[in-house]
Amino acid sequence: MSFGKNVITIKASANSDSEIVMHPKQADEIKLGRKKRGFISFGSQKQYINILMNNEISPDNVLISPKLMAELHLPDYPIYEMSVDKNEIIIGPYIGLLVSENDEKLTVSRMKRTLAYVREYSKLHGAIIVFALNKVDKTNRLIEGYCYNPIKNYWQKGIFPYPASIYRSIGLSDQWKNHFLSVSGDKIFNNHYFGKWEMYQWFSQDSELNHHIPYTVLYESPQDVFNLLERYKKIYIKPVSGLRGHGIVKVTMENKIFVFQYREQGVNGQAVFESISEANEYIQKRFNNRKYLIQQAIDLIEYQGGIIDFRCVVQKNQANIWICNAIVGRLGNKGSIVSNISSGGAGFLAADILGKVISSDEEDILALIERIESFAIAVCNALDKCGINCGTLGVDVGLDTKGYLWLIEINNRDPDPKIALDIHDEQLYHILKTSPLFYAKSLAGFTRAGPDLLNMVDCDR
Structure with missing residues (x-):
């Protein structure tokens, strides 16, 4: 596994003081200036530090005293980045994956499957931990979990502070959500599960979208x-x-x-x-x-007696911008009132199913796919205005027999990336699985913008 520039390796210094030592080149890279004093943060843990420069160490290494590493509960095996916010030096990104209510369900086989999240670690970097809710120590604000070790490519058990951002795929009570909010701020996504009625109430008041909702x-x-x-x-x-x-x-x-x-x-x-x-x-x-x-009921387009809609998987990137990473056509079973693949339906490339029903002209199909993509992104941008912190959404879009687009539903819990496997696209599956972590990286204090952002994950869909 190779790593790009702007990454650091944490090494223990020989000093017992609360200090951090780096090469001046690294300080310039993160725009630290010549600060002598500040504080360092790793997730919820923060410590005041002295800042020292040393021309003799490698620009890729940062020396931290063992005492400070212990106070921060900072593992030394991840590959880190640093960012600066005023007097704060952030070590990270530090991202938590809350995947279960009970640690007993984090079996060896499940943890191996969870490695799919860190497939793009060479671009992601940082400490990525997997944890269960019953291993969260509210009193001491610590978590017993499993941190990804990029050297050994496995999850290493340890005690860690609360992450700087959390991607949750389980339900949380209001008490738990408010607890994480109090400690870490609005850094947990998808932070609110909403139903069909709540969605209708929100979007029926949106002048741009209300006429696209049944x-x-x-x-x-x-x-x-x-x-x-x-x-x-x-x-x-x-x-x-x-x-x-x-x-x-x-x-x-x-x-x-x-x-x-x-x-x-x-x-x-x-x-x-x-x-x-x-x-x-x-x-x-x-x-x-x-x-x-x-x-x-909307008169959706059909093929061979099955209704058709489109699952758009829309995900935020590291610049906090919604990107439509997938559009999968779903064809319901003949005579079925639903298109869900889990209910007997089938998945198709959007272009393939549209070619069977709408037109054989490639330009017409491409224009329609672009309409669907733009519509799905507009829905997600509108949802942002409602005050919901989401990073990955499944937007179900219908196309009626007159060519009009309708918002059918939004899956805001944890839209299943395995829909990519229904169209036999393993590469797309990995894109959908790893992309939410780049939004988590942004929430953790490592926002990235610029023309090279699209190269972080191959999203050419």
Whole structure:
């Protein structure tokens, strides 16, 4: 593994004082000036230090006293970068991956799979730790976790401070979120899981996007279903917090005949009623166990009897800019009311599925893909304005039979990068897996801008 410039190796000095020693060239590189005093930070740990220059050490080495390293809980095996903010010298990036509630689930095989996150370590650098919530010591603000050792290419167990930024892929209570906020600031993403109704409320007030969202109301009684059927003739009833198309029912009304279509355990099903009273009874029984919303049905494009939508995986880069790293066409199973691959659908390159349905002209297809990409990025930028700190999103975009784009849903929990494997693109899978860490690097105090940024990860999609 080779590393670029602006990286340092931490070495223990012979001095017992709280000091840091570096070559003047390194000080110039990080724009430290000639400061003699300041403080050093590694995640949540901070210590006042003396700053010394030494022309005889390598510009790639920084000497830190063993006492200071112990106080900071600073491992010496990662390859670090340094940045300066006024009198603060930041050692990092220091990124945490919160992947489980219980440390017992971090098995050897799972930790090996987690190495996929650090595939781009030669560009990422820093201390990357994997940890579980039950190993967080709130009192001492320390974490028992596993730090990536780039020399041995494995996760090394240790005690570490709270990271400078956290990428979480599990749910967190408000108590835990506020705890991390109090210690580290707004450095945890995706920091708020929102449902379909919350999304609708936000975007229905956005003048640029509200006409791209299907009309939606909360389900309170069967009369709400009948009211929307009178208006649209076709509607969806969806769980407010459902995932992967589970629990969704499509309802159509024609000549006072009500048809309820659904997909359960991989099989399409339907219930037909010829009277309002029968439909009313069915609705009351089926939708009484959780919160639901009712939504205008969109006439999405289809192919061979399956509906089509597009999963756009949009991720922030190290400059805090949203980049659409993938657009995957999802074709639902024939007759299915959902397009989810987990519900029997299939994944296609966007250009391939559009070529089958819309046009064989490459320029037309490219223009449409660019429209979808721009739309997905606009959605993410609008979400930023709502005050949500997200770094990776799955934006589901629909294209209706008249060529109009619709926002179907946003997966803001942890959109699965394995969708790239559904189109047999392993390189794309690794891009989607590693890209969120570059946004985490920015949150940790190492923002990067400039024309070379796109070369950090191969995002030419």
